[in-house]
Amino acid sequence: MTWPTTVDEAIALQEKLRYLVVTTTDPDLDVRVVAGLDVGYAADDRLAAVVVVLDATTLEPLDEVVVHGTTDFPYVPGLFAFREMPSLMTALGKLAVTPDLLVCDGQGVAHPRRFGLACHLGVETGIPSIGVAKSPMVSFAPPGDARGSHTDLVMDDDVVGRALRTQSGVKPVFVSVGHKIDLDRACAEVLRLAPRYRLPETTRQADQLTRLSLRDPTEHP
DNA sequence: GCGACAG
């Protein structure tokens, strides 16, 4: 199947690929190198796709890639992966190191068709992936105020993710499995990556670089 | 049927 151009084609591809998603963790999975992915948009149709790679233990930066491009696919809730996938895949291809885990800005299986951006990136790359979204696509009960507290995100009687409190006193983030990992492990990794702020360090740094590269195009051609 | 709907 070629890359979708229309809404119908995009939905068909999600329905087809969703069956490839694996929601269990390889017993040998050792997350030492993590990647954070994000895309920022300028006032026009320009975008900057960023992948930052961090040491999972020290959170020190190991590598970063910026890809400048444009968008063809319109923003449609449930299909926004089709706006960002091409540029993000290009960026991933330019990494000097292969990450053990992809931390994506958006949903994994906590998605209307159980195939959000994190699933798509995971299935396409074969790398374990998780989705960390700033807002949910399903209703949720507020978790307790303590860091680490969480409640289930439920769709059609299935637990598809969690509302996870990464810091007391701040809104929770919405974690779901992308590919080749389980929900418990996904949440544990998010907590490890967010020792100080609401969002994982991967997402924060990728988002920051996104703005910088759009503000000063000369710094990252 | 209508509204809501990751970024």
Next chain:
DNA sequence: ATCTTGTCGC
């Protein structure tokens, strides 16, 4: 997503 600095509060 983006428009946007300083400021109030824990």
